[in-house]
Amino acid sequence: MTRIALDVMGGDFAPAATVAGAVEAMRAHDLRPVLVGDKQRIAEELAKLHVGTEEFEIVAAPSVVEMNEQPASALRQKRDSSIIVAAELLKEGRADALISVGNTGATMAAGVLVIGRSEGVIRPAMAGLLPSNTGRVLLLDIGANADCTPAELVQFAIMGSIYARRIVGVDDPRVGLLNVGEEPVKGSRLYRDAHELLDGSPVNFVGNLEGVDLFSGEFDVVVCDGFTGNVAIKLMEGVGDFALGRIRQDVRSSPLAILGAFLMRPTLRSLKRTFDYAEWGGAPLLGVNGLVLIGHGRSDARAVANGVRAAQAALDVGLVEEMAAGLKAAAETA
């Protein structure tokens, strides 16, 4: 049986939402994550849901890296924090996957410092699989690295291509660079330099794209720095929320619109899910020696349960092994 370590103490609504998410994962998906965190508080949350502590394996981790802490120094000081203890379970082979909806920087740092990077990887990247007009598009980095170098963007392109080829099943993934214009001279210095490097890289680099073309179906992998990517996915969520709010408001003022909204409900719901980062259930951190999923800080119980399910799905397709094999092959042909 696979073992998925859940960082129970991380996230805006932890430990209530994370424990409730674990219970939902058990009830809805028959998955029982290993709960890593404060034993007393986990027991209290389980009791509220009328679930006995014997239902889950619980690993004690008394402290927590708060959302507002600087990741590197927090990790040095808090060796007994839930994210470090969970990462050590993965490192030692006592867990097969780790999921956290806590401090993204801390999870990224735990991935690098405790679990370790895959050979040749400078910085791991968070990847989000979005829908496109013709299939799927992988956007990375969506939040692991706020400051990036051009060489790191090239490596994101390589890791993204491996993911698209081996996990999504695209033969020769088309890679785009998220930018403010299609011309190579467009963008900040980072993006102008990255464009040049990507042009000479082994990936199938198609060129720059603007945000409006992200869903066009012309790209399988889209690369950006983690600041831009994180702003982007949270903005999608904002646009979706705003649009649904506006629809609800309009609906109140017109009986015909009420009917219209009712008839379109399945479509609107599916769109909401598409653009809601919390619904994805965690984005994989590519380039570390283990399966690490990072979820939205605002994740509720359902999002946490989705995350546990997403971790199981990534284990099922052998994401980490496929990435490692792909990186090895890329290094050999380079």
Add this chain to the structure above:
Amino acid sequence: MTRIALDVMGGDFAPAATVAGAVEAMRAHDLRPVLVGDKQRIAEELAKLHVGTEEFEIVAAPSVVEMNEQPASALRQKRDSSIIVAAELLKEGRADALISVGNTGATMAAGVLVIGRSEGVIRPAMAGLLPSNTGRVLLLDIGANADCTPAELVQFAIMGSIYARRIVGVDDPRVGLLNVGEEPVKGSRLYRDAHELLDGSPVNFVGNLEGVDLFSGEFDVVVCDGFTGNVAIKLMEGVGDFALGRIRQDVRSSPLAILGAFLMRPTLRSLKRTFDYAEWGGAPLLGVNGLVLIGHGRSDARAVANGVRAAQAALDVGLVEEMAAGLKAAAETA
């Protein structure tokens, strides 16, 4: 009568779309922009629309800064380009406003080099007025400066606050910094430093916000670098396009959804307009000594006509005079 100079040669579909936009501005809004560009080609485009050249004032500018040119060097070499000639009209008082849907960097450079910055302004910024749950939110910079310093972001906050106070009519505008988390330590180095500077600045700085909160109504002005801002507004457009495409697709497969979409048509159309940057008709460049509007490169005739109308509206509220007075007052109290 006010005179609005239109850079006819700039834009992905120029001069056809720009000339057609001028004709639409005349027919729909009773506004006649001054057409700046290649006289021969303007005459040809007007002829296609059965409009005589005597209907518009035409100012000759034989060359054009193409979308893929480096702005600074192009402007040095092409003194007779449409954007330079149009900027000179504004500088010399022979036009009251300038609108271009061409190379954004070139329009920005023409604004700085030909028209000149307002006193004390380091870099002008493009501002976009978006809807929010409670009113409006001004996002800047949305594309004038791909690389920014923390001090420039503070100045964007000052200019945005002046705009919100004097043009939108908000008493004490709440300023937010677009970021990847609410905590001050979040984000790239630029954003961490900008957060600190904004904290000690005269604007009413509320703190960081994530993309999901852009439309929350908790902020009147949201500041970011021009790369992030430009990616953001074009992504909004992409999300809108994708969502409508998905709705159209779903509708085809279900008669009930056809009815639903029909009943909701006004709402869906208004949402599309809200998130389509081309529909805005040009974003003002704040911090230059004249009214400069920069439109979407893909603007069609209607978007260009909207731009002419937006320029007239900005002239009517005295945007440039209000910004200058606001900047002067800010400098005196600093």
